[in-house]
Amino acid sequence: MGACLLAFPRAFRLEQGNDLRSTVSDRIEAARRRGGAVAGWRAALAECADLIACGGRERLRPHLRRLRPDPRRLRRNRKENAMDAIAADLRFALRGLRRRPAFTAMVLATLALGIGANTALFSVLDAVLLRPLPYPEPERLVRVWPSAAEDPGSTTAFSLPDWEDWAQRNRTLQAIGLYSTTPSGQSITTDRGAFELETAYVTPGFFEALGTPPLLGRTVEPSDIEGDPRVVVLSHRSWTQRFAADPSIVGDDVTLKGRSFRVVGVMPPDFAFPESGTEIWVPVQVIPSSSIPMELRPVRFLEAVARLAPGTSIEQATADLSGIARALAEEHPDTNAWIGGALLRPLHATIVGDVRTSLLVLFAGVGILLLIGCVNVAHLLLARATARRQEIAIRGAMGAARGRLIRQLLTESLVLALLGGLAGVGLALAGVRWLVAGAGDLLPRGGEVAVDLRVLVFALAASLVTGLLFGLAPAWRISRHATHAAAGRRATSTRGGRGLVAFEVGVALILLVGAGLMVRTLDRLYRVDPGFDPAGLLAVELTISDARYPERSQYLAFYHEAMERFAALPGVEEVGSIRWLPLRRDGETLSYWLPDRPEPPPGQEPSARILQVSPGVMRALGVPLLEGRPLDESDRAPEAPVALVNQAFAREAFGGESPVGRSIATGAGEVALVGLVADIRQRALDEPAVPTLYLPQALSPRRGMTFLLRGGVDPLALAGDVRTVLQEIDPAQPITQISSMEQIVRDSVSRPRFLTTLLVGIASIALLLAGVGVYGVIAQQTARRVAELGVRTALGARRTTLLAMVVRQGMTPVVFGAALGLLAALVVTRWMESVLFEVAPADPATYAIAALTLIATALGATVIPALSATRVDPVAALRVDA
């Protein structure tokens, strides 16, 4: 509604806007009260149309006044004549459009949909891909990894000692800082109670590299590490939401994990790194050495972000840092032998890497949608042009120049395109909000998406190009009609229609194939056997507070009590716990070797993942024990550690022989393997199992733990009881999340599902538009042939024969276009390879189904007008003036 007011000149809006706006809403409200919602919508529509029409007239008024015959103004220079002519064209166009409301509505709806979808997607694309990151000179920001000398793709994380050496010795970086995130957050206690904050652990250099100055106070500095590292920097969101945007918070103390921290600074709103939801930053040194011995060189768990020195290229920095890595490998052969290189990637690429392809595929999709819309509108204009042939011919005969005729017709197209674009921007405003909300965490930088001036300029450009695209051909053709007709010749116009049909069928098919490939991908993902049974499984994630439970034995007791009480709940059949839930995250890495074989050189041991579990977790997960025995409560002796392994481990370590009864050697001693369990997909549904060891949690407990409860058809019904139990044990212990395992499985495919939903939606609209387009062309063609068909009937042609003839002629361009579309799809869908799963971009079944769907739709759109044309009474048909 507000957008419609934009049709008025600015001065008018300033003077009348407010009152006008309230009058319009009063009137709509009055209509709604009188006649219900439908009447309200109808009134709203009428008001909008009137606002746009009156606004346009108001803008044109200065020009229109000049058009009035005024004897004093009859002599004018050429330039002003041209202006007058344009104004006249505009007036003429608006009048013509108002006189054909059905035609105008159809065209505007098609264009609004096409331009709206493109504008909405462009605003997302612009914010995520095109716009620089919200840091100063973002092109100098890179992510850095230590990597293997011979294989730069094989990377590792940083340890603090390595980072200190890299930071001191390099000559190509302005700053390099480390960070690490904990997915389960920190519990923070203030006088407003305990809640969890998403925390990033950082080193000095982190804020320096990113370069954003703090909004208040300061960031983490080297002096914090040498002195007391217990300082915290707040994100803008946590500052406003948790601390009421109180500027005096800087310098105050808050309690984090039971320890007092000083708030030293607040970051500005657009600073969101490493995660969009990061709420606080604390020095990594606050992690007690007892839980992570950070001073050790091989303890690599930190990610790095760096700022290149001015004028330095990524290649120069890579060479410089690789040199440092090689030097460290020589100085510390026991820990760094295999790290002889460095990998650098632009920060922007690492942030948007995953969604780039999805966004480009969607953008291509809406682009095709707009093309099809253009084709339909072009055809509607052609049909109207044919109807106006006489008028144009007369104007041509009266001496109107061809250029002048074309300009007038183009004006009409542009007016249509701009009005459609205006409505499209309205759609885009709603669409963007829906897109960003629907994509949620899937979209990096989603918070930066907005319909702003850049997007509006894009919409304007799209509208103008669209208007030229669908306007030029009809304008050209009709003006040729005019000159032909003036010369007494008749022009044919079926060939153009057929070309349009072939084109739109072809591009629609590309879109259908793309959507089909995504549907197949999603279907494949849903069919993946995760190796566990998610039905009836409840997952309770929490991170034990280390202030309240400083000792292992204390939090083990907490786990133990919780599980015993869970098991006693009515309806609970099995209970277990595991460090990381399947599909959430993989376990820690462990290097091992076989005791009966020679020990491999350091750094070249095979590695496996380890997950800490409770006895009973495999039963709760529904993972079958294939050999040996399950873990039990007695497996807690540190001098005789035991473990379960999965099939992937057995294959890699023992070449498929039974692992039961054997043992492996690790840095911490030998571990006896007591059982073999089936593989489960731990990392993601589309990633097969990796070699994994399941260790009893009693031996190496972790503070983050997920309880698994199997019971009943609806596991979420247990959530209330679970909360009560945990509250009774310790009311101050926050729960991170309670969810059903089925939900977690669904969430794990939310990105392909979101892409599929959007693409199928776009493809459906494209199919509909293509069907409407084919229908329009065939209906027009058969209408022109009524007399001919009548003659054929009179001469004895059977109706089925005629029907077959019309359908065959109608379907020829469809089949031709479909064939071209299939070929084009073969080329185009190769770009989609990275978002597909177990489906080849050239999957024959998908192509066949897409082609059949399209041809069936086109057949339907052909048969309907063909049937009605061949049903005509021959006598009546012959009377029609051909």
Add this chain to the structure above:
Amino acid sequence: MVNTHDTQGCLPLTPLALHVLVALGNGELHGYGIIKDIEERTDGGLTLRSGTLYTALQRLLEAGWIEDAPPPDAAAVDPRRRYYRITELGRAVAAAESARLARMLADARERRLAPGDAGA
């Protein structure tokens, strides 16, 4: 006083302009009030769209036939609302147009083109 204005050059008025002037004859109204008044007087025969009304109001303001007015009831004021009242010039124009129409109506009656002439 009325005759001090040169009103003849403005005639005839558009029906909408006259409707607005008549609507404001009883005192100040805001835009929505004008629409309601016109709808009531014509028994819904003339339904105005807001855009149309406001472009007409703009013309009348520019011509000096209507002007801004303070809200009639200071207590129930909606700050977005703008009230209009008819000016002296507007009254003169409306009177001149009414006189013109009355003459026209009389002529029509005389030639039996208007209702109310059945007895003649």
